[in-house]
Amino acid sequence: MPRAVDRQQRRDEFVDAFLSIVADGGLEAATSRAVAARGGASVGALWHYFDTFDELLAEASRQVSRRAGRRRDARMAANRGLTALQVLLEEFFPLDRTTQDEARVLIAFWGRVAHHEQLRDVYEADSDEWFGCVRRCLREAVEDGELAASTPVEELTAVVWHLGVAGQTDSVVFHPHADPAQRLRVVWTVLAPHRPSPECSPVRAGPGPRGGAS
Numbered sequence: 741m742p743r744a745v746d747r748q749q750r751r752d753e754f755v756d757a758f759l760s761i762v763a764d765g766g767l768e769a770a771t772s773r774a775v776a777a778r779g780g781a782s783v784g785a786l787w788h789y790f791d792t793f794d795e796l797l798a799e800a801s802r803q804v805s806r807r808a809g810r811r812r813d814a815r816m817a818a819n820r821g822l823t824a825l826q827v828l829l830e831e832f833f834p835l836d837r838t839t840q841d842e843a844r845v846l847i848a849f850w851g852r853v854a855h856h857e858q859l860r861d862v863y864e865a866d867s868d869e870w871f872g873c874v875r876r877c878l879r880e881a882v883e884d885g886e887l888a889a890s891t892p893v894e895e896l897t898a899v900v901w902h903l904g905v906a907g908q909t910d911s912v913v914f915h916p917h918a919d920p921a922q923r924l925r926v927v928w929t930v931l932a933p934h935r936p937s938p939e940c941s942p943v944r945a946g947p948g949p950r951g952g953a954s
Contacts, residue, residue: 751789754779755803758796763841767848794852798862801849804842805866808832812873821884822931825877825900829927832870832904833920834911843908867901874900891934900927 757778761770772793776786790796812831816824834843853863875897881887903923910918 747789751799752803754781754786754789754796755800758800759803759841759845762844763837767844794856794859797845797849797852798859800845801862801866804845805869808839808842809869816873821877821881822886824880825874825927828870828873828877829900829904829924833907833924835920835924840911840915843911847909847912870904871897871901885936887931887934888936896931896934899930903927903930 754775758770758775761774761778772783772786775796776783779786786796790799808831812828815827815831819827831839834840849859850863853859875893878887878891878893878896878900882889882891882893903926907918907920907923910923911920
């Protein structure tokens with residue numbers, strides 16, 4: 741009898757193949773033929789598990805978001821406020837090879853969202869999660885006195901979010917001239933006027949141990 745195939749596991753294997761190709765040769769190398777070959781299957785078999793390239797790209801985007809989210813949550817677990825925000829930003833900004841490769845997938849996916857309405861739910865769910873994490877960190881910072889009570893949390897959340905998106909985009913479009921670590925430092929510059937005293941500063945004024953790899 742033929743071996744039963746776990747459909748989700750096989751989809752995950754093709755997504756892993758796609759991501760590994762992007763890591764090795766960039767997004768342009770991740771053709772359907774290359775993904776199928778690295779996944780140990782024919783092109784026809786690949787499209788048995790995915791209806792379109794957009795579906796494969798959307799699943800890859802979800803996988804990237806899940807992986808980054810797990811790293812983020814594990815590192816943020818023991819922190820809150822500005823310290824937690826620093827940790828979050830180190831996963832948000834593409835500061836090393838892993839996050840740079842992930843940014844390539846995300847930017848490619850974002851570029852297709854504008855023309856494919858069915859992909860927007862994936863984008864919005866991912867954006868809402870990270871946006872919410874930034875908001876929570878800033879609210880905690882206000883609660884803990886790291887930021888002034890008058891701090892406009894919603895507006896600053898939007899600013900930090902857009903700086904993160906810009907950092908990811910620049911790392912793909914302008915690499916190797918982009919400097920996401922510099923944008924990370926801009927976040928602390930934006931937050932500085934809302935700190936109640938010079939003594940109340942983030943743990944690090946610039947990128948952490950993962951910085952400087954752009």
